Amino acid sequence: MADIELSYGGGNSEKLDFEETELRLGLPGAGGQKAGNGGAGKRGYEETVDLKLNLAAKEIAPMNLGKDQKKLLPRPDDSVKPPAKAQMVGWPPVRSFRKNIMAVQKNGDTEENEKGSGGVGAAFVKVSMDGAPYLRKVDLKMYKTYQELSDALGKMFGSFTMGKCDTQGMMDFMNESKLMDLLNSSDYVPTYEDKDGDWMLVGDVPWEMFVDPCKRLRIMKGTEAKGLAPKAMEKCKSRR
Amino acid sequence: MRLCHSMMNYFPEEVLEHVFDFLTSHRDRNAVSLVCKSWYSVERLSREKVFIGNCYAINPERLIARFPRVRSLTLKGKPHFADFNLVPHDWGGYVYPWIDAMAKCGINLEELRLKRMVVSDESLELLAKSFPNFKALVLVSCEGFTTDGLAAIASNCRFLRELDLQENDVDDRKGQWLSCFPDTCTSLVSLNFACLKGEVNMAALERLIARCPNLKSLRLNHSVPLDALQKILVQAPQLIDLGTGSFVHDPDSEICNKLKNVLQKCTSIRSLSGFLDVNSRCLPSIYPVCTNLTSLNLSYAPEIFSIELIKLIRHCKKLERLWILDTIGDKGLVVVAATCKELQELRVFPSDLNGMGNAEVTEVGLVAISAGCPKLNSLLYFCQQMTNAALVTVAKNCPNFIRFRLCTLNPTIPDAMTNQPLDEGFGAIVRSCKGLKRLSVSGLLTDQVFLYIGMYAEQLEMLSIAFAGNSDKGMLYVLNGCKKLKKLEIRDSPFGDVALLADTGKYQTM
Numbered sequence: 018m019a020d021i022e023l024s025y026g027g028g029n030s031e032k033l034d035f036e037e038t039e040l041r042l043g044l045p046g047a048g049g050q051k052a053g054n055g056g057a058g059k060r061g062y063e064e065t066v067d068l069k070l071n072l073a074a075k076e077i078a079p080m081n082l083g084k085d086q087k088k089l090l091p092r093p094d095d096s097v098k099p100p101a102k103a104q105m106v107g108w109p110p111v112r113s114f115r116k117n118i119m120a121v122q123k124n125g126d127t128e129e130n131e132k133g134s135g136g137v138g139a140a141f142v143k144v145s146m147d148g149a150p151y152l153r154k155v156d157l158k159m160y161k162t163y164q165e166l167s168d169a170l171g172k173m174f175g176s177f178t179m180g181k182c183d184t185q186g187m188m189d190f191m192n193e194s195k196l197m198d199l200l201n202s203s204d205y206v207p208t209y210e211d212k213d214g215d216w217m218l219v220g221d222v223p224w225e226m227f228v229d230p231c232k233r234l235r236i237m238k239g240t241e242a243k244g245l246a247p248k249a250m251e252k253c254k255s256r257r
Numbered sequence: 258m259r260l261c262h263s264m265m266n267y268f269p270e271e272v273l274e275h276v277f278d279f280l281t282s283h284r285d286r287n288a289v290s291l292v293c294k295s296w297y298s299v300e301r302l303s304r305e306k307v308f309i310g311n312c313y314a315i316n317p318e319r320l321i322a323r324f325p326r327v328r329s330l331t332l333k334g335k336p337h338f339a340d341f342n343l344v345p346h347d348w349g350g351y352v353y354p355w356i357d358a359m360a361k362c363g364i365n366l367e368e369l370r371l372k373r374m375v376v377s378d379e380s381l382e383l384l385a386k387s388f389p390n391f392k393a394l395v396l397v398s399c400e401g402f403t404t405d406g407l408a409a410i411a412s413n414c415r416f417l418r419e420l421d422l423q424e425n426d427v428d429d430r431k432g433q434w435l436s437c438f439p440d441t442c443t444s445l446v447s448l449n450f451a452c453l454k455g456e457v458n459m460a461a462l463e464r465l466i467a468r469c470p471n472l473k474s475l476r477l478n479h480s481v482p483l484d485a486l487q488k489i490l491v492q493a494p495q496l497i498d499l500g501t502g503s504f505v506h507d508p509d510s511e512i513c514n515k516l517k518n519v520l521q522k523c524t525s526i527r528s529l530s531g532f533l534d535v536n537s538r539c540l541p542s543i544y545p546v547c548t549n550l551t552s553l554n555l556s557y558a559p560e561i562f563s564i565e566l567i568k569l570i571r572h573c574k575k576l577e578r579l580w581i582l583d584t585i586g587d588k589g590l591v592v593v594a595a596t597c598k599e600l601q602e603l604r605v606f607p608s609d610l611n612g613m614g615n616a617e618v619t620e621v622g623l624v625a626i627s628a629g630c631p632k633l634n635s636l637l638y639f640c641q642q643m644t645n646a647a648l649v650t651v652a653k654n655c656p657n658f659i660r661f662r663l664c665t666l667n668p669t670i671p672d673a674m675t676n677q678p679l680d681e682g683f684g685a686i687v688r689s690c691k692g693l694k695r696l697s698v699s700g701l702l703t704d705q706v707f708l709y710i711g712m713y714a715e716q717l718e719m720l721s722i723a724f725a726g727n728s729d730k731g732m733l734y735v736l737n738g739c740k741k742l743k744k745l746e747i748r749d750s751p752f753g754d755v756a757l758l759a760d761t762g763k764y765q766t767m
Contacts, residue, residue, distance in 0.1 A: 107341030107748070108668055108723070109607055109639055112398065114424040114452065116610055118533070118557050145346065152346040232428070 106151065113154065117141055120156060140228055146174045146205070146236040157228045163220055170207065174236060206242045209234050218242060273299045283308045305329060312350055312374065317358035328367045329393075330355070334374035337721075338746055340398060353380040360387035368393040368419075375399070381406030385413035393419035393447075403428040404455060411437035419447040421474075429455030436461040445469040449476035451500050451531060456480040467492040476500025479533040487516045494522045498552075501531035508538035517542040530554035530580075537565040547572035551599075554580040559608045563617075567592045577632075578602040583618040583639060590622030594629025602635035607666060620647030620673070627654035635660040642673040643700055648682025652689035661686055662697035668724040671701040678702055684709035687717075697721035707731035711738025719744040726750045732757060 120141070140157040153173050160166045207219040210233040219227070219234070277300055280286050290300040306329040309315060320327065334350025352374045359366055366388040376399045384391065391414045404427065410420065411434055435450075435457040445465070450457070457480060466472060466489050473496060477486065481502030490496070506512050516539075520526075526546045535558045550573050555561060563586045570576075570589070576597040583605055585593075593600070603626060605618055618640045624647050627633065634657045643665055663683075672679055679700040687693060687710055694716055698706060702725035710717065711734035718741055726732070732752040735742070 107338070107343045109610065109664055109666055110341045110723075111607065111610060112340045112424060113342065114398070114426065115557075115606065119559060119608065119610055143346070150345050151342060154342070 113141075140231075142209075142231055142233050144170065144173070144234040144236070147238060147241070149174065155234070157231060160224075162224055163227075167207075170234075170236065204239050205236045206239050207234055207236050208242055270295075270299050274303045277303055302326060306368075307331070309333070312352075312355070317355045320355075321358060321362045321364060325362075325364070327359075328365055329370075330359075330366065330368070331370040331372075332374060333372045334399075336373075336746065337744075338748065339373055343748060350374040351380075352376050353383070356380050356384050356387070364388075365390055367391055368395075370395040370397075371399055372397040373399065375401040376406070377401050378403055378406035378409070382409040385409040390416060392416055392444075393421075395419065395421040395423075396425050397423040398425065400426040403430045404432055404434040404453065405430050407450075408432055408434035408437045411435065411442075412439070415439075415442070416444050417442065418444050418471075420445070421447055421449045422452050423449065425452050427453055429453065431455060433458050433461070435465065438465050440468070443468050444471065446471050447474040447498075448472065449474065449500065451476040451478050451502075451533070453478045453480075459485050463488055463492065470495070472496065474498035474528075476531060477502035479503050482506075483516065483539065484512050487512060487519055490516070490519045490523055494519075495525055496523060497525050498528040499523075499526055499531070499546075500554075501529075501533075503534040504532045504539055505534050505536045506539055508536060513539050513542050517545060521545040524549070526550070528552035530557075532558040532561070535560055537561050540565055540569055543569075544572050549575060551575055552578040556580040556582055556604065556606045558582070559584055563589050571596055573597060575599055580604040580606070582606050582608040584608050585622075586617035587619055587622035587625070588617075590618070591625045591629075594625040597630060599632060600626070600630040601632050603630075603633065604637040605639055606637075607639040617641070620644045623647060624650050624654075627651040631655065632657070634658055637662045637664070639664045639666060641666055642670060643679060643682065644672045644674050645677065645679060645682035645685075646672075646674065648679065649685040652682075652685040656689045656691070658686065658690040658693055660695040661690065661693060662695065662721070663699055664697065665700045668699050669701050678705070680706040680709065684713070687713040692716055695719040698725060699723060703727050704731035704734070707734040711735050714739055716741055718742060720746070722747045722750050724749045726752065729753055 141154045142157060144153045144155055155166070155169060155173075157166070160169065208216050209219050209227075209231045210216055211230040212232065216235070273296065277286065277289060280289060283306065286300055286304060290297045301323050303326065304324050305326055307320065307324055307327050308331045309320070310333050312332045312334050320330075332352065332355065334352075335344055335348055338344055339348065350373060352371055356369075360383060366384075367390050369384065369391075370393075374396075376396060381402055384394075386409075394410060394414075394417075402425075407420075407422075407427075410417070438445075438461075442465070446469075448465075455478075457478070459481070462481070463485070466475065472493055475489070475493065475496055475498070477489075477500055479502050481489075483502075483504060483506040486501055486504075490499075520543060523546060527549060529543065529546065529550055529552070532555055537560065540561070547569065553573060553576055555566065555569075559582055561584065563584055566581070566585050567589050570579075570592055574596055577599050579593065579597065579600060579602070581589075581604070585605070590605075593603075605622075618638075620640065620643045623636075623638055623640070623643075627650065631654070633655050636658065637660075640663070643663065671677055672682070679698075680703055683696075683698050683702070683706050687696070693714055696710070696714065696717060696719070698721070704727050707726060707730075710720065714720075717739045720735065720739070720742065722745075729752055731750075732747075735745075
């Protein structure tokens with residue numbers, strides 16, 4: 018039985034062309050693609066996800082990708098540029114376990130290490146997005162607010178938003194109609210699995226109280242997340 | 258000729274079985290089972306150890322039907338690339354159906370070894386309760402279970418000898434799984450829980466170790482502090498393999514001194530790992546065991562500076578295996594080359610996974626190692642840059658490579674001196690190392706390197722390719738050339754259907 022694993026292969030460029038070997042980023046139609054190249058050459062992960070999901074344009078808190086987009090376009094004077102490191106999935110090829118250990122050591126701050134689960138400094142959780150073929154991992158301890166997390170997830174998964182956060186950084190769950198609007202739209206909402214194994218909507222508790230119970234993140238369509246809302250509201254009420 | 262064949266057939270089955278007992282490799286037993294029907298039958302009924310390299314290649318029922326006396330099962334699940342998040346998360350590799358099927362058929366399972374599989378607490382509970390003679394559980398890079406599953410194993414497996422957890426993703430349920438080993442459990446030979454994130458009860462751990470006189474291998478997790486380590490070693494001076502937990506303490510304190518003294522009595526220690534958190538100034542405590550050390554793994558300790566690593570290494574003259582971080586630098590590798598003349602396996606891991614980092618490991622270190630360590634046969638080397646000239650020299654110095662895995666941090670970097678692709682360098686490696694079984698290439702590479710691989714790598718069984726090659730020709734060279742190829746992993750390389758479908762007949766042997 019063949020034991021061949023392929024990952025984003027494709028394209029059959031004939032000549033040695035350094036540009037071909039670059040991993041490009043940017044939304045579909047952005048300047049980074051060659052004309053007529055279609056799906057050949059390397060596709061950045063974001064592009065793959067976007068093509069499959071056909072995400073609608075955002076109205077609530079649109080992602081400010083303007084300046085990021087410019088940073089991601091290749092500069093004309095670079096000759097041999099490595100594939101953009103931040104987006105090279107799985108390179109260098111180091112096991113997640115080892116990556117986690119390194120992240121812990123780099124924290125260095127022993128106080129930080131004592132807080133949180135089991136004395137380990139990093140808090141890597143898996144993030145999945147419905148429709149995307151691959152999971153990612155984020156270290157929740159790298160962020161201080163929901164907005165930072167939202168930005169990071171946005172970069173990873175293309176045009177996705179977490180909706181409005183009020184000044185305290187908590188979503189307004191007590192206002193049912195606002196919540197229902199969000200859940201009825203085609204926007205994606207982030208949800209998370211907490212220590213009890215329940216799936217909750219992200220944003221119901223202050224950030225500091227979110228990091229520890231959060232075991233896993235899942236970005237799902239608003240309409241699918243509807244079933245979670247009543248539970249989320251109950252838990253929310255019982256906390257107040 | 259015919260007379261000869263008939264004579265073989267007159268051997269009673271017991272004799273055949275006895276002869277087959279001497280065949281330990283599963284490949285030999287597989288070969289033997291193909292000779293004739295009676296050999297197939299004798300072999301299958303006597304096979305106790307089964308290895309399944311791809312858990313979807315066969316179903317559990319078929320395994321049990323063919324090998325009803327199986328006692329030890331090894332299963333591999335997800336492909337190697339899953340380690341680097343390159344495989345969809347719902348790919349599969351669940352062990353439950355295997356345990357369930359074996360439990361239902363009354364298989365006398367004693368050993369289970371799993372790699373890259375999804376293991377639930379439910380499966381561990383079923384495992385613990387279904388096989389009264391269960392002795393050894395080895396889980397490598399698995400996920401899906403929690404410390405509750407481990408508690409079930411500890412509580413129920415009365416004759417447990419081996420519980421070996423390597424680099425698994427385990428959820429900590431803050432239970433007391435280690436305390437679940439009953440007082441009657443005295444059979445442990447190997448206990449490795451280094452990958453667990455949570456705390457264990459120190460008193461329970463010390464008592465467990467004290468009552469297991471046959472304990473040879475112990476690997477602790479980061480929650481076990483230095484002073485506990487010292488107390489544990491007093492109870493287990495017979496250890497051969499030790500993985501420390503946290504190695505942090507005030508170096509001027511009595512504890513570090515006590516540790517040094519107790520280590521002096523641990524004259525059997527040959528393998529050292531751990532250091533999941535380390536104060537470099539405590540390292541001198543371990544010098545007593547360095548003289549006889551054959552295996553050293555410091556690859557989880559980025560805080561140790563090059564200068565301290567070098568001091569430590571100078572004490573380790575008998576080292577055969579070294580796993581280290583690139584913080585050692587080329588300078589440190591030169592010291593390794595001068596000190597560790599018995600070195601067979603070297604792995605240099607990257608310390609900075611975000612940037613291209615402060616890594617000072619280049620082709621210089623590798624050339625030094627190849628010159629100083631003639632017995633080197635296995636290499637995993639993450640480096641900042643490489644040159645063809647260096648690889649040619651390495652190939653000349655070390656023709657005995659069985660595993661050669663080079664990983665440039667920039668995956669498409671050309672020769673650092675000439676700016677050419679690294680085709681010639683890798684070509685030299687495959688030409689010189691006639692016994693090469695595993696190869697990972699990186700750096701700027703064209704189809705030419707694959708031509709070399711196809712032409713010369715006759716023993717190659719596993720090849721890993723990333724961001725390499727120009728066209729389908731590259732793949733065709735490899736598939737047509739490497740007759741013994743079993744595993745091929747490719748990412749971000751321009752090989753299309755033409756190449757991969759060119760010789761589908763070949764895939765049957767892979």
